[in-house]
Amino acid sequence: MTRAHTPPAVELIAVTKTYGAGEQAVIALHELDVSFPAGTFTAVMGPSGSGKSTLLHCAAGLDRATSGDVIIDGIPIGGLSERALTKLRRSRVGFVFQAFNLIGALTAAQNVALPLRLAGRSPAPGEVTAMLGEVGLADRAGHRPSELSGGQQQRVAIARALVTRPAVLFADEPTGALDARSGREVLRLLRAAVDHHDQTIVMVTHDPLAAAHADRVLFLADGRVVDSLAGPAGVQEIAVRTARLEEARAGVAS
Incomplete structure (x- = not known):
């Protein structure tokens, strides 16, 4: 499918984000121009303090650009x-976060339905079950987070993020708290959302293996x-580019 005439799902134009003022000011983003085409998967990488989380927060409207x-x-x-x-x-x-952020008192189905209810509409019959089915957890609809593994909780979080x-979809280190097998399953689900549902995903990660699932990697x-x-x-190529950035940062710091 060609998207030559499709507007980006998200676009940042000359975005600067500054924290503090005067001599204490810290510029977290500096006149950043970047767009995220619809139906694509972008991974964002960089050293600690490079602006990854700030980019995600500003792009998602969680924080306002300066x-x-x-x-x-x-x-x-x-x-x-x-x-x-x-x-x-x-x-x-x-949104999908490293810490899952599910509500412990609610079942998996109730957690998935929450964004719909917050948006002011009731789920259609079978809508939540179908969404849980897409992440392989239709049989866990009545389980609370404490009754689910970490990987299962993250899959519920993905279903919750996609139900609307x-x-x-912004993902902040979505595999950071998972074992290797659960992490691979989460990445497979994210990739499938792009390939089969034309979903746009922007993922912040430090893991080259996770970034390799993306269509594009920004450093x-x-x-x-x-x-x-x-x-x-x-x-390997992603890891090499990441190592170069870390080396350059260490050289500046020294």
Whole structure:
């Protein structure tokens, strides 16, 4: 499928994010221009402090840029009120975090249904069960998080993030708390969401193996995109690029 005329799912135009003021100011993102095409999987990598999490938070509307424009699904979010921004996030943005962030008192099915209810609609008959079925957990619908393994909890979190069919899903180290086997399953599900449902995914990761599942890898340093790889990229090449950034950072620090 060609997407030559399809607007990006998310676009950042000259985005700068500064924390603090005066001599204590820290520039986390520096006039960043980056777009995330619809129906693609992008991995974002870089040394600690490079701006990865800030990029994710600004692109998702969790944090406001100091300057520049962030456009989600064709909507510039800079001028939105907090209420309007929250409404946009609930309907057009999905999130998967390292810590799962499931609600312990709710069943898997209730956790998955939560974004729909927060958006003001009741799930259609069978909608939640079908979503759990997509992540292989239809038979765990009545289980609470404490009754599920870490990998199963993350799969519930993925189902919850995808149930609204968002314009973009942001994943922050989604395999960081998982064993290798569970991590591979989570990455397989994310890849399948892109390949079979045209989902747009932006994933922050430090793991070259995880990044190798993406269509594109962006490397950040000092709040800028300093390198990129078009996928599918090999794990070794990603690891080499990552090591170069770490070496450059260590050289500057010394």
